[in-house]
């Protein structure tokens with residue numbers, strides 16, 4: 252790795268991916284949940300305390316070739332979710348992808364079988380249909396495919412890709428007893444939608460607990 256690549260993870264711009272990702276990781280950690288832009292993809296290290304990540308800890312990969320352009324000095328590996336994030340980047344041209352282990356997402360996968368669904372909720376308007384990027388309407392039925400978990404994160408890759416091909420408008424895939432992947436055109440879209448999905452997962456759990464229909 253050339254020492255020039257250090258410049259990829261050093262920026263005074265707070266919105267540069269190298270600075271933004273550690274901030275977002277801390278926010279998502281506080282939410283009890285616990286990532287790329289342009290031609291470069293910024294990936295968190297695997298198996299570390301995500302809320303403590305600093306810019307220098309990030310991996311940088313080429314979005315087209317998946318080649319590693321920059322590795323941190325530490326001997327960590329890139330996130331085990333890297334091939335799953337690349338599903339979003341390559342199959343949907345996403346600008347950012349977030350993986351969460353939110354208990355709302357996990358419980359939703361236990362209460363629904365192959366698809367999570369909900370309609371007639373205001374927060375559905377926070378979800379954009381992938382492809383057209385048109386916002387969904389209050390009365391639309393939001394459907395998120397649920398795939399089975401696998402022993403190793405990387406083995407989810409082809410199942411996630413199949414679900415993405417079967418549900419061309421979805422911007423999320425749930426993984427049974429594990430969590431959710433949410434992606435968007437920009438990091439702002441991905442973050443907003445991850446928050447809306449999580450709200451809707453939690454709401455559906457509560458609606459069902461009251462014996463009401465979603």
Ligand SMILES: CSCCC(=O)C(=O)COP(=O)(O)O
Pocket residue numbers: 295296297298299329330331332350404
């Ligand atoms: C306790 S984490 C289990 C593995 C997992 O689900 C995961 O998402 C690992 O992500 P990482 O970025 O730490 O490789």
Ligand SMILES: [Zn+2]
Pocket residue numbers: 350352404429430
């Ligand atoms: Zn995971």
